[in-house]
Amino acid sequence: MCKSACVFKLQDIQEITMTDHSGSCLCGSVSFKVTGEFNGFYLCHCKHCQKDTGSAYAANLFSQSAELVWQSGADTVTCFTLPGTRHNKSFCKLCGSALPSTQIPGLLVVPAGCLDTEISMVPTAHIFLSSKAVWDENSEDVPRLEGLPE
Numbered sequence: 037m038c039k040s041a042c043v044f045k046l047q048d049i050q051e052i053t054m055t056d057h058s059g060s061c062l063c064g065s066v067s068f069k070v071t072g073e074f075n076g077f078y079l080c081h082c083k084h085c086q087k088d089t090g091s092a093y094a095a096n097l098f099s100q101s102a103e104l105v106w107q108s109g110a111d112t113v114t115c116f117t118l119p120g121t122r123h124n125k126s127f128c129k130l131c132g133s134a135l136p137s138t139q140i141p142g143l144l145v146v147p148a149g150c151l152d153t154e155i156s157m158v159p160t161a162h163i164f165l166s167s168k169a170v171w172d173e174n175s176e177d178v179p180r181l182e183g184l185p186e
């Protein structure tokens with residue numbers, strides 16, 4: 037009895053550590069699952085990603101083989117492609133949160149921040165540093181607070 041229960045537990049752990057990831061948007065309308073490996077994790081500082089995210093860079097995971105399944109709210113996902121470029125984003129129509137994109141055939145792009153599961157992968161590289169924001173300089177020297185300023 038006890039033995040089989042332990043075996044079940046081990047299998048559960050293996051399944052989780054395998055490569056199942058899940059994520060959702062801020063309002064919770066959209067949720068998804070990703071099965072497979074990520075091949076790259078890039079922090080893109082290009083001007084398009086700055087506009088797109090409203091921040092210093094976009095943090096995206098890339099996979100050529102992983103599978104994406106929308107678990108809820110698939111019809112609430114919309115996407116935008118910047119004309120004349122490959123720059124695109126998927127997002128929730130209701131809350132605007134970034135969501136996985138399959139706009140480029142054979143390539144799944146998952147914004148790291150929309151995942152609810154932890155990823156063991158560390159970023160592969162910062163890219164397009166040539167166009168990084170002027171305020172995105174020496175950020176390691178900026179005071180670090182665990183919460184709001186006093």
Ligand SMILES: [Zn+2]
Nearest residue numbers: 061063128131
């Ligand atoms: Zn949403």
Ligand SMILES: [Zn+2]
Nearest residue numbers: 080081082085
């Ligand atoms: Zn970019």
